[in-house]
Amino acid sequence: MPEKDTTQRPQTGTADDAVARTSRHAFGARRKERIDDLAATAGRVDEAGAVDEGPGVSLIASAWRRLRRDRVFLVGLAITIVFVxxxxxxxxxxPHDPIKAYLIDKVRRQSNPVxxxxxxxxxxxxxxxxxxLSRLIVGSQQTLIVAVFVTIISVIGGxxxxxLAGAIGGWVDSTVMRAVDVMLSMPSLLLAFSIAVLASKPSQWTVIIAIAVTYIPVFARLLRGTMLAQRHSDHVLAARALGVKRGAIVFRHMLPNALGPVIVQATLVLATAVIDAAALSFLGMGNPDQRQPEWGQMLGVAQEYLSSYPHLAFYPAACIIIVAFGFTLMGESLREALDPKTRR
Structure with missing residues (x-):
């Protein structure tokens, strides 16, 4: 048998193999570290648009996050809070009784009427x-009462x-919508004036009812359109498939999801109700008792002295404009925050 060669041969690739093994080990460590980082950040959203890990946020909470950073909304909210x-x-x-004539001794009809x-x-x-000043401050009460009750009555009627129109459909939908179309075809202020004239005696409630009737069709059409969109949504179809009764579907599934636009419209109606109430009071359709001051009523009284003493009309007009402006800013900001198509 041939003898084994016991001589040691030189290991020429030992250094290169060690470098390769070290490189592979370092690459594997970096790869593992990167995978761990991806696993740790999975579920968090970066600026590209992934969803952040955590519990879900309701629509109202999500809207409030945007609104509290919206300067327009904050200005409108500040005006509204001060007014309320x-x-x-x-x-x-x-500072004084708005009814008592403190400066009556200084009133001169010919030389100094104001x-x-x-x-x-x-x-x-x-x-x-x-x-x-006291009459302006106390007059804000009547303006707030008119705006709030007009909104409540019109929202309930709408x-x-x-x-009825959105849930039942058929001839009920056609009848309601034709009546709504007729009312919407008339200018709101003209319709309110026509309704107010029918009252035997002008009062504050005459103004409230007349203006509320003009805004009922607005809420009715808005809610009907929103409920029609809800009728074929997935959650409504699932409820029908499970055998849920129509009443439960309407009041538990369709109506709550259709109230968002109604709430936004209600804030805008507050602004227009203030202006319309002032217009009717200016035209003499409001409360004729001047012991209860109201901004529109004060404007009507001031028109006699408008050329010589314009401040009598300026102050109540400025109050009406500022309050209506505050409600409008709030309403437009709410519309943008709650509507996915106009979110900023």
Whole structure:
């Protein structure tokens, strides 16, 4: 048998193999580290658009996150809060009794029919010597009452008609919508004036009912369209497939999901109701009792002195514009926050 060669041969590739093994080990470590990082960040969203890990957020909570960073909404909210606080605490904020004629002795029909500002009366008085600032503050109560009740009545009426038309359909839908179309074809202020004229005696409730009737068709059409869109949605079809009754489907599934646009429209109606109420009071359709001041009523009284004493009309007009502006800013911001198509 041939003898084995016991001589040691030189290992020429030992250094190269060690470098290769080290490189493969480092690459594997980096790859493992990268996989661990991806696993740790899975479920978190970056700026590209992944969903952040955590519990789901409701539509209202999501809208509030955007609204609290929206300067337009914050300005409107501040105006609205100030207006509501002034109206609620008007009796304590008013420096004088808005009915008592404190400066009646300074009223001169020929030379000085409207007393000007003086200590204790920063805005002066009206033609009957009553403190103008106190009447503006107390008048905010009547404006708030009109705006709130107009919105409540119109929303309730619109919910009833819109639910009937959108949920039942058929001849009920056709009948309701034709009546709504007829009412919407008339200018809202003209329709409100026509309704207010029918009252035997003008009052604050005459203004409220007249304006509320004009806005019921707006809410009815809005809710009906939203409920028609809900009729063929997945959750409604699933409820029907499970045998849920129509009433439960309408009031538990369709109606709650259709209230978002109604809430937005309600904030806008608050603004227009303030303006319409002032217009009807200016035309003499409101409460004729001047012991209860109201901004539109004060505008109607001031038109006699508009050329010589324009401040009598400027102050109530400015209050109406600012309050309506605040409600409008809130409504438009809510519309953008709740509507996915217009979110910023």
């Amino acid at each position: 606080l002034v109206a609620v605490f008007a009796q304590w904020l008013a 007393p000007g500002p003086e200590p204790g009366f920063p805005l002066g008085a009206d033609d009957r010597g009553r403190d103008l 919910l009833v008609l819109g639910t």
